[in-house]
Amino acid sequence: xxxxxxxxxxxxxxxxxxxxxxxxxxxxxxxxxxxxxxxxxxxxxxx
Amino acid sequence: xxxxxxxxxxxxxxxxxxxxxxxxxxxxxxxxxxxxxxxxxxxxxxxxxxxxxxxxxxxxxxxxxxxxxxxxxxxxxxxxxxxxxxxxxxxxxxxxxxxxxxxxxxxxxxxxxxxxxxxxxxxxxxxxxxxxxxxxxxxxxxxxxxxxxxxxxxxxxxxxxxxxxxxxxxxxxxxxxxxxxxxxxxxxxxxxxxxxxxxxxxxxxxxxxxxxxxxxxxxxxxxxxxxxxxxxxxxxxxxxxxxxxxxxxxxxxxxxxxxxxxxxxxxxxxxxxxxxxxxxxxxxxxxxxxxxxxxxxxxxxxxxxxxxxxxxxxxxxxxxxxxxxxxxxxxxxxxxxxxxxxxxxxxxxxxxxxxxxxxxxxxxxxxxxxxxxxxxxxxxxxxxxxxxxxxxxxxxxxxxxxxxxxxxxxxxxxxxxxxxxxxxxxxxxxxxxxxxxxxxxxxxxxxxxxxxxxxxxxxxxxxxxxxxxxxxxxxxxxxxxxxxxxxxxxxxxxxxxxxxxxxxxxxxxxxxxxxxxxxxxxxxxxxxxxxxxxxxxxxxxx
Numbered sequence: 001x002x003x004x005x006x007x008x009x010x011x012x013x014x015x016x017x018x019x020x021x022x023x024x025x026x027x028x029x030x031x032x033x034x035x036x037x038x039x040x041x042x043x044x045x046x047x
Numbered sequence: 048x049x050x051x052x053x054x055x056x057x058x059x060x061x062x063x064x065x066x067x068x069x070x071x072x073x074x075x076x077x078x079x080x081x082x083x084x085x086x087x088x089x090x091x092x093x094x095x096x097x098x099x100x101x102x103x104x105x106x107x108x109x110x111x112x113x114x115x116x117x118x119x120x121x122x123x124x125x126x127x128x129x130x131x132x133x134x135x136x137x138x139x140x141x142x143x144x145x146x147x148x149x150x151x152x153x154x155x156x157x158x159x160x161x162x163x164x165x166x167x168x169x170x171x172x173x174x175x176x177x178x179x180x181x182x183x184x185x186x187x188x189x190x191x192x193x194x195x196x197x198x199x200x201x202x203x204x205x206x207x208x209x210x211x212x213x214x215x216x217x218x219x220x221x222x223x224x225x226x227x228x229x230x231x232x233x234x235x236x237x238x239x240x241x242x243x244x245x246x247x248x249x250x251x252x253x254x255x256x257x258x259x260x261x262x263x264x265x266x267x268x269x270x271x272x273x274x275x276x277x278x279x280x281x282x283x284x285x286x287x288x289x290x291x292x293x294x295x296x297x298x299x300x301x302x303x304x305x306x307x308x309x310x311x312x313x314x315x316x317x318x319x320x321x322x323x324x325x326x327x328x329x330x331x332x333x334x335x336x337x338x339x340x341x342x343x344x345x346x347x348x349x350x351x352x353x354x355x356x357x358x359x360x361x362x363x364x365x366x367x368x369x370x371x372x373x374x375x376x377x378x379x380x381x382x383x384x385x386x387x388x389x390x391x392x393x394x395x396x397x398x399x400x401x402x403x404x405x406x407x408x409x410x411x412x413x414x415x416x417x418x419x420x421x422x423x424x425x426x427x428x429x430x431x432x433x434x435x436x437x438x439x440x441x442x443x444x445x446x447x448x449x450x451x452x453x454x455x456x457x458x459x460x461x462x463x464x465x466x467x468x469x470x471x472x473x474x475x476x477x478x479x480x481x482x483x484x485x486x487x488x489x490x491x492x493x494x495x496x497x498x499x500x501x502x503x504x505x506x507x508x509x510x511x512x513x514x515x516x517x518x519x520x521x522x523x524x525x526x527x528x529x530x531x532x533x534x535x536x537x538x539x540x541x542x543x544x545x546x547x548x549x550x551x552x553x554x555x556x557x558x559x560x561x562x563x564x565x566x567x568x569x570x571x572x573x574x575x576x577x578x579x580x581x582x583x584x585x586x587x588x589x
Binding site for chain 2: 004009012013017018019020022023024027028030031034035038039042043046
């Protein structure tokens with residue numbers, strides 16, 4: 001952190017949070033899959 | 048520097064909150080032991096329901112209300128850099144709320160208010176319970192008034208400037224709570240107190256449930272907003288970075304305050320007194336309120352990513368490892384978000400009109416709200432307390448290692464407690480039962496999950512004791528004096544905000560929007576009780 005140049009620091013502050021996009025996509029995708037599993041795999045078979 | 052009055056005011060509120068919390072934790076562990084049916088000596092439905100009612104009231108009303116008030120006073124004075132407006136009134140609100148708690152505690156602990164924390168009629172408690180609860184709410188209204196006056200005074204004194212984000216969130220929560228508590232206040236004042244005093248013979252439970260539904264969902268956001276406030280204003284700084292976007296945070300608080308209110312009928316999906324069209328309307332609104340949570344998740348994780356990269360993290364996820372995991376605020380937000388993912392998923396299932404039938408009134412429901420409230424919300428209350436205690440007491444935290452251990456134990460304990468609780472719901476275990484008898488294949492299948500819940504509860508109880516011990520040792524430490532920063536360090540956004548459009552800097556517009564939405568979503572559903580022909584009871588009971 002101490003060795004980071006001002007240029008690198010600015011680059012980090014101005015770049016897109018790609019890791020966050022990836023994490024959020026995974027979480028939302030996981031929720032959709034889990035919801036579909038519960039709906040089609042558990043709820044509907046119970047009649 | 049926090050002035051002496053604010054310190055005393057905040058610490059008084061927070062200690063009442065945490066005293067209620069530790070008592071409720073012991074009750075919680077008793078309840079899982081009793082309900083499991085493994086210990087016949089504990090079997091007692093009256094004691095169980097008295098305990099469940101007290102546990103719910105202490106956790107959901109006393110811990111939260113006092114914590115939010117104490118936190119609010121701290122936020123208001125430090126972010127606006129002005130003293131508490133009308134200190135005698137603030138103390139008056141504190142004592143009023145405390146007298147209310149004591150008054151409500153007497154019938155609760157003597158088994159005369161075993162009505163659970165939702166106190167749905169036709170079960171009726173002793174009048175002292177309702178009167179005590181009313182005093183607690185009125186005390187919290189005093190806090191709301193003080194927060195909104197301070198918010199307004201600051202805006203008048205600083206025209207054109209952006210209200211500090213922490214105060215914007217706190218004022219939004221005060222506005223939300225005034226709207227939220229109005230529903231239950233109408234129910235208690237016009238139905239339950241007259242009924243419990245014998246002034247009237249009957250009430251319409253449908254109207255009571257409708258009015259409680261008005262309160263029951265937004266109250267969750269009243270509890271959650273301090274946690275979200277910490278996400279936005281403490282976490283980025285503690286992680287060594289910046290807030291990704293101040294404006295997105297304000298939008299999240301506004302959408303939370305506006306859309307948390309007109310959606311309560313998802314608690315009434317199975318009730319007969321409201322038509323399915325109204326329930327569908329509220330159901331759609333329930334999904335809308337998931338949006339600010341997604342915005343919050345994105346903004347907080349993006350802030351953490353910036354911090355992690357500034358600390359040398361590389362690659363798509365390498366920044367996660369460089370975060371300061373031993374910082375209690377940072378660790379708490381990571382664990383809180385993890386619990387929010389699973390708790391949020393449970394909430395989406397609850398809100399799904401059709402699927403709600405599968406889990407309605409089952410053990411899934413307490414599993415869900417323990418994960419969201421006991422998990423996400425309370426772990427952030429811990430983090431806030433660990434951060435504020437040195438500032439409020441002037442003494443360094445007794446043990447950071449103990450605090451980090453406590454947070455991990457809370458997370459692990461909550462996972463072990465709530466996972467089987469959800470499964471039990473899917474296996475058909477009803478909620479609100481006082482014991483299980485293992486005499487058929489259905490209940491025999493519940494046995495291992497009941498055992499796991501006892502174990503999870505024990506871990507949570509141990510964690511709660513560690514939390515209180517750490518705070519007590521910090522405050523009573525005779526040698527340690529101010530060795531920490533004297534000012535609260537609020538996170539700065541990447542792009543500094545100086546001016547904002549009024550809709551992102553004030554609450555007047557949103558107050559009007561809420562009024563319209565509430566009139567649309569609750570107007571006819573409430574008025575119908577006064578127009579429809581009823582037999583044997585009338586709406587208010589008069």
